[in-house]
Amino acid sequence: xxxxxxxxxxxxxGSKRVIDDVIETIHDLNVVHLSxxxxxxxxxxxxxxxxxxxxxxxxxxxxxxLESTLDVDEEDAGPTRIVTEESLETELxxxxxxxxxxxxxxxxxxxxxxxxxxxxxxxxxxxxxxxxLDLLRGYDSLQVAVGEGDADxxxxxxxxxxxxxxxxxxxxDDTVAAFAYxxxxxxxxxxxxxxxxxxxxxxxxxxxxxxxxxxxxxxxxRETIESKLDSVEDEFxxxxxxxxxxxxxxxxxxxxxxxxxxxPLQFATTDHAFVAEGWIPSxxxxxxxxxxxxxxxxxxxxxxxxxxxxxxxxxxxxAPSDEPxxxxxxxxxxxxxxxxxxxxxxxxxxxxxxxxxxxxFESLTEVINRPKYTELDPTVVLFLTFPAFYGxxxxxxxxxxxxxxxxxxxxxxxxxxxxxxxxxxxxxAGGFTALFGxxxxxxxxxxxxxxxxxxxxxxxxxxxxxxxxxxGAFAELWLAASLLFGVAHLAxxxxxxxxxxxxxxxxxxxxxxxxxxxLLMAGVGAWLFSTHMQSGGGPRPExxxxxxxxxxxxxxxxxxxxxxxxxxxxxxxxxxxxLESPTYALVxxxxxxxxxxxxxxxxxxxxxxxxxxxxxxxxxxxxxxxxSHGYEPYTGDYLFGLFSTDITHETHFMxxxxxxxxxxxYYSVLFDGLIHMGWGGVLAGVVVLVLGHLLVLALGVTSAGxxxxxxxxxxxxxxxxxxxxxxxxxxxYQRNYTTxx
Numbered sequence: 001x002x003x004x005x006x007x008x009x010x011x012x013x014g015s016k017r018v019i020d021d022v023i024e025t026i027h028d029l030n031v032v033h034l035s036x037x038x039x040x041x042x043x044x045x046x047x048x049x050x051x052x053x054x055x056x057x058x059x060x061x062x063x064x065x066l067e068s069t070l071d072v073d074e075e076d077a078g079p080t081r082i083v084t085e086e087s088l089e090t091e092l093x094x095x096x097x098x099x100x101x102x103x104x105x106x107x108x109x110x111x112x113x114x115x116x117x118x119x120x121x122x123x124x125x126x127x128x129x130x131x132x133l134d135l136l137r138g139y140d141s142l143q144v145a146v147g148e149g150d151a152d153x154x155x156x157x158x159x160x161x162x163x164x165x166x167x168x169x170x171x172x173d174d175t176v177a178a179f180a181y182x183x184x185x186x187x188x189x190x191x192x193x194x195x196x197x198x199x200x201x202x203x204x205x206x207x208x209x210x211x212x213x214x215x216x217x218x219x220x221x222r223e224t225i226e227s228k229l230d231s232v233e234d235e236f237x238x239x240x241x242x243x244x245x246x247x248x249x250x251x252x253x254x255x256x257x258x259x260x261x262x263x264p265l266q267f268a269t270t271d272h273a274f275v276a277e278g279w280i281p282s283x284x285x286x287x288x289x290x291x292x293x294x295x296x297x298x299x300x301x302x303x304x305x306x307x308x309x310x311x312x313x314x315x316x317x318x319a320p321s322d323e324p325x326x327x328x329x330x331x332x333x334x335x336x337x338x339x340x341x342x343x344x345x346x347x348x349x350x351x352x353x354x355x356x357x358x359x360x361f362e363s364l365t366e367v368i369n370r371p372k373y374t375e376l377d378p379t380v381v382l383f384l385t386f387p388a389f390y391g392x393x394x395x396x397x398x399x400x401x402x403x404x405x406x407x408x409x410x411x412x413x414x415x416x417x418x419x420x421x422x423x424x425x426x427x428x429a430g431g432f433t434a435l436f437g438x439x440x441x442x443x444x445x446x447x448x449x450x451x452x453x454x455x456x457x458x459x460x461x462x463x464x465x466x467x468x469x470x471x472g473a474f475a476e477l478w479l480a481a482s483l484l485f486g487v488a489h490l491a492x493x494x495x496x497x498x499x500x501x502x503x504x505x506x507x508x509x510x511x512x513x514x515x516x517x518x519l520l521m522a523g524v525g526a527w528l529f530s531t532h533m534q535s536g537g538g539p540r541p542e543x544x545x546x547x548x549x550x551x552x553x554x555x556x557x558x559x560x561x562x563x564x565x566x567x568x569x570x571x572x573x574x575x576x577x578x579l580e581s582p583t584y585a586l587v588x589x590x591x592x593x594x595x596x597x598x599x600x601x602x603x604x605x606x607x608x609x610x611x612x613x614x615x616x617x618x619x620x621x622x623x624x625x626x627x628s629h630g631y632e633p634y635t636g637d638y639l640f641g642l643f644s645t646d647i648t649h650e651t652h653f654m655x656x657x658x659x660x661x662x663x664x665x666y667y668s669v670l671f672d673g674l675i676h677m678g679w680g681g682v683l684a685g686v687v688v689l690v691l692g693h694l695l696v697l698a699l700g701v702t703s704a705g706x707x708x709x710x711x712x713x714x715x716x717x718x719x720x721x722x723x724x725x726x727x728x729x730x731x732x733y734q735r736n737y738t739t740x741x
Contacts, residue, residue, distance in 0.1 A: 014300030030732025359426025369723025390430025400434025512572025526558025615673020
């Protein structure tokens with residue numbers, strides 16, 4: 001659970017004559033993570049691809065190109081099928097020719113369409129003028145300039161231009177045409193005259209007649225081309241429907257063929273023999289041996305070179321000596337001789353071994369990195385803490401149900417393994433949010449569960465726990481509880497760090513690097529929650545030592561442990577460790593108070609939304625007027641009798657009656673509520689209710705979600721986790737579109 005599946009390094013040695021059968025068998029078994037041969041065996045070189053590898057690769061490229069052109073996806077697959085070599089030679093070529101011809105036609109039409117649109121863009125400004133195109137060019141003595149600019153500014157500029165004897169300016173909404181008769185034969189007289197004015201010149205199209213008619217003709221031509229393009233797209237769609245299943249199956253077969261054909265590149269080979277090495281789950285070793293022997297008999301030998309231990313420095317061990325030296329005739333390692341060690345460059349791939357409910361949380365671990373084979377996997381701790389922290393901070397049945405629904409949608413709507421796992425995480429977070437919502441007695445911030453379940457059904461005076469907005473003692477309790485959560489969470493991280501450090505660098509390093517900070521943090525924590533030095537207020541808030549009320553002796557022991565931790569940290573890290581001691585002692589723990597902060601912030605936001613929509617009133621239970629009408633202060637029992645506090649005020653939303661019902665002097669209306677302000681207010685209230693709670697729902701992800709991840713990644717992971725493990729990629733293929741039968 002905290003360790004990956006144990007892996008074994010195996011080798012298959014055999015005659016070159018059976019290499020094809022061995023590759024076929026290994027591929028079908030789909031359990032061996034092949035290792036690249038690095039030249040360490042004298043006389044052996046990397047193998048060459050099998051015959052047909054280049055041809056299969058070329059066809060695979062062709063198939064994928066056709067799939068891209070036809071926009072083929074997995075939903076187009078159809079039933080599984082057998083793809084023969086003959087069909088790859090004939091049918092694939094026919095499809096290629098047909099698709100390429102159609103693609104060429106589409107390309108030509110797209111070029112024509114692009115050209116027509118460019119011509120339309122070029123002529124449309126001239127349609128604005130209303131002057132025939134042939135009248136805008138071809139003069140011997142007149143110079144013409146057409147462009148975009150201010151007609152009045154052009155006139156003023158030409159009026160003062162000495163080189164222009166006469167001129168006329170025509171304008172439309174956006175286009176200006178200037179005709180000018182120059183005083184000399186200077187061909188640039190008009191252009192020079194317009195230099196001082198903003199004027200973006202346009203080239204006159206090589207066409208005749210009315211520009212409006214010309215544009216209309218071009219638009220008809222564009223419609224014709226677009227119609228032809230639509231026909232081509234329909235033909236593409238017909239081809240996709242007809243050939244998608246074959247192309248997907250062909251891609252799968254060719255991918256398998258290429259995978260098998262290129263496998264010898266990872267083998268060590270001579271002219272007559274080969275050696276293949278790789279990693280398999282140790283539990284699969286016996287079935288792997290059986291599969292190889294069934295395929296080639298004694299022409300290949302299987303050996304378990306190493307059964308990898310979890311030692312970070314490369315310490316492995318051979319198979320135990322009480323195991324047989326062979327499994328059905330294949331060689332197995334014994335622990336005679338030197339101890340086997342796996343090379344850091346060929347460390348075992350990682351198969352995370354977590355229980356089913358924790359599997360989705362592997363996605364959160366992999367955000368940082370996959371755990372190394374040699375280190376503890378924190379996924380189970382994430383599973384136990386992430387949804388609990390998240391649910392505790394949001395704590396609402398309505399929000400929890402919506403979070404779980406979104407998670408279910410993610411898990412079922414996408415093929416991505418990562419999105420599916422994130423959906424599982426969201427469902428767990430939603431479940432815990434709903435669970436804490438029941439304990440808080442809230443649905444979308446309203447105390448409906450309290451009013452309809454905890455009080456009438458269970459017989460309690462209130463929900464078992466409160467968020468602390470109106471019962472201040474709970475705000476202090478959750479602040480203290482956040483620190484306790486932090487101590488416990490960080491302690492697990494330090495213990496994991498000690499385990500990893502003990503294996504990698506020895507007990508001394510583990511004690512100084514992880515044990516020291518653990519003692520320092522735990523010692524200071526024990527003192528904070530003890531009654532030692534509490535007289536006169538003490539050097540810490542009362543809410544801390546009132547939370548657990550640990551006896552003074554516990555605080556004294558805590559201080560002694562903290563001092564020991566400080567010494568160990570200083571020994572391990574020197575002056576830098578001494579300077580970092582406040583971080584170890586308290587700063588990391590205080591970071592967890594964000595749990596209480598987010599809890600109160602989210603509760604406050606939901607409260608404000610409901611206050612605006614429904615309105616609320618407050619009752620001062622200590623007032624004589626309230627007591628004369630049956631109200632009185634009381635001691636509320638919470639946490640199923642484990643916690644009690646005096647209640648002097650009650651706040652209620654006005655769900656079913658307006659402020660006019662609460663005019664007595666012992667009531668204090670906080671806000672009338674939009675729904676009690678006429679039909680306009682009702683409509684505004686519905687909008688505020690929906691958008692407000694959607695905002696709280698979204699901010700729950702960006703606040704509670706991100707803050708929880710920060711606690712996991714920054715505070716917890718940093719105490720022990722490195723990551724960097726290699727994912728297990730067995731040599732094989734999961735067939736989806738083809739069958740061999």
